[in-house]
Amino acid sequence: LQPQWVETLAVGCGTAHIKRTIVKPFYPIPYPLNAIDRLATMLPYSCLPFYCNVCGRMSMAILAKKCLPHPETQLRESVICIRCGASNRNRQVAALICRSPFAKRQYASLARFAKCECVTVYNTEAARAIHNTFNTMKSGYVCSEFVDGQLESGTRSGGILHQDLMKTSFPDQSFDLVITSDVLEHVPNPWAAFGEIHRILKPEGRHVFTIPFYQDRASTETRARLNERAEIAHLKEPVYHNDPLRPEEALVFTIFSIDVLAKLETIGFKTAMYKLHNPLLGIYAQNGLVFES
Numbered sequence: 001l002q003p004q005w006v007e008t009l010a011v012g013c014g015t016a017h018i019k020r021t022i023v024k025p026f027y028p029i030p031y032p033l034n035a036i037d038r039l040a041t042m043l044p045y046s047c048l049p050f051y052c053n054v055c056g057r058m059s060m061a062i063l064a065k066k067c068l069p070h071p072e073t074q075l076r077e078s079v080i081c082i083r084c085g086a087s088n089r090n091r092q093v094a095a096l097i098c099r100s101p102f103a104k105r106q107y108a109s110l111a112r113f114a115k116c117e118c119v120t121v122y123n124t125e126a127a128r129a130i131h132n133t134f135n136t137m138k139s140g141y142v143c144s145e146f147v148d149g150q151l152e153s154g155t156r157s158g159g160i161l162h163q164d165l166m167k168t169s170f171p172d173q174s175f176d177l178v179i180t181s182d183v184l185e186h187v188p189n190p191w192a193a194f195g196e197i198h199r200i201l202k203p204e205g206r207h208v209f210t211i212p213f214y215q216d217r218a219s220t221e222t223r224a225r226l227n228e229r230a231e232i233a234h235l236k237e238p239v240y241h242n243d244p245l246r247p248e249e250a251l252v253f254t255i256f257s258i259d260v261l262a263k264l265e266t267i268g269f270k271t272a273m274y275k276l277h278n279p280l281l282g283i284y285a286q287n288g289l290v291f292e293s
Contacts, residue, residue, distance in 0.1 A: 027258060029215040029275065030286060031072045037284050041071045048079060050282035053094045054129050055084035056109030061282060075285035086129035089210060091283050092276050093130060093181050096208050096290045102272075103206075110134070114141075119176035122200070124183045126160050127244045142175075145245055146186070160245075165193035170200045180209040182241070186250045188226045195267050198293075207269070207293040214257040215287060221255045260291075269293035 033041070040046050044065050052059040061079040068074045079088040086094070094110040097103070107113045110133045119140055125131050126143040134141045144163035147155075151162045154169030163169065165180075165187050178197050184190045197207050214221065223236040232251065240249035264271045276288040 031215060033072055033285060036279055037075065040284060041065060041068060048282065050280060052081040052084060052086055053091050053098060053109045053281050054086035054111070054133055055081065056111040057083050059083045072285065073287060076287055079282050079284055081282065084129045084132065088282060088284055089181065090129050091281055092288045092290045093179065093208060093210060095276055095281060095283065096274060096292055097177065100292055102292065120174065121177045122175045123179045124165065125181065130179065130181065147245065165196060168196055168200060172199055173202045174200045176202055176205050178205070178207045182210050182212065184209065185212050185252050185254050188253050190254050191263060194264060198268050209291050210289065211256045212252065213289050214255060217257045219259050220257050222253065223255065224251060224253045264293055
């Protein structure tokens with residue numbers, strides 16, 4: 001065929017399929033719910049059955065529509081397992097820990113992983129469903145919280161291990177797996193914390209994490225920082241997240257975006273970004289973003 005005929009044929013085929021095939025951008029990632037997500041939230045009360053990949057049991061979550069005025073973003077922290085208390089976000093983290101293509105072995109649930117794996121795990125939370133599951137490990141599990149800025153990392157307060165993620169007390173190459181689930185946004189210098197995690201990971205170790213993420217922007221937003229007197233300087237209106245240790249809640253210093261991948265590369269990480277959605281596992285909404293470095 002002559003070039004002009006090839007071009008005409010290609011245009012004709014494209015026109016014929018235009019109603020069936022829509023070219024969609026890979027990024028930005030849209031927030032609106034898909035049909036399955038909308039169905040789960042359209043009734044006044046929804047009973048959602050699913051297999052919880054945290055506790056490893058069939059479970060159910062009860063959603064009250066009036067409690068989710070903005071389901072596009074709020075589903076991430078809801079769909080709570082009635083058996084173990086794991087949230088949608090917890091199951092996203094569990095899915096990547098158990099089923100990552102970089103994992104040596106794959107498991108159906110975090111409970112099974114904790115029972116069968118002989119690895120060292122560091123979790124930056126000392127409460128809630130993921131901690132409760134890993135706490136059943138016979139050995140190799142370490143958990144911590146940021147208790148008080150006046151304490152040195154490695155100090156125990158009220159039975160809880162205090163660690164400042166910008167300067168932990170752990171030796172180099174201590175852990176096979178580090179988990180930070182919506183933690184790094186509360187660190188004044190998250191890049192120092194990423195660097196510290198890189199230091200304490202073993203050469204073949206994995207950092208599985210979630211972070212608040214702007215899906216429609218290209219640059220990370222710094223909302224607050226510490227000045228030269230170590231005082232908090234607010235650059236934008238303060239935002240706080242729920243904290244089990246603090247009734248006053250935890251300040252958000254950073255909300256990340258796609259440039260986090262390039263910044264992590266300069267630290268020494270190779271990072272994969274996953275968008276998870278699986279109603280059979282109780283993973284709903286279009287902001288199920290989990291990272292693995």
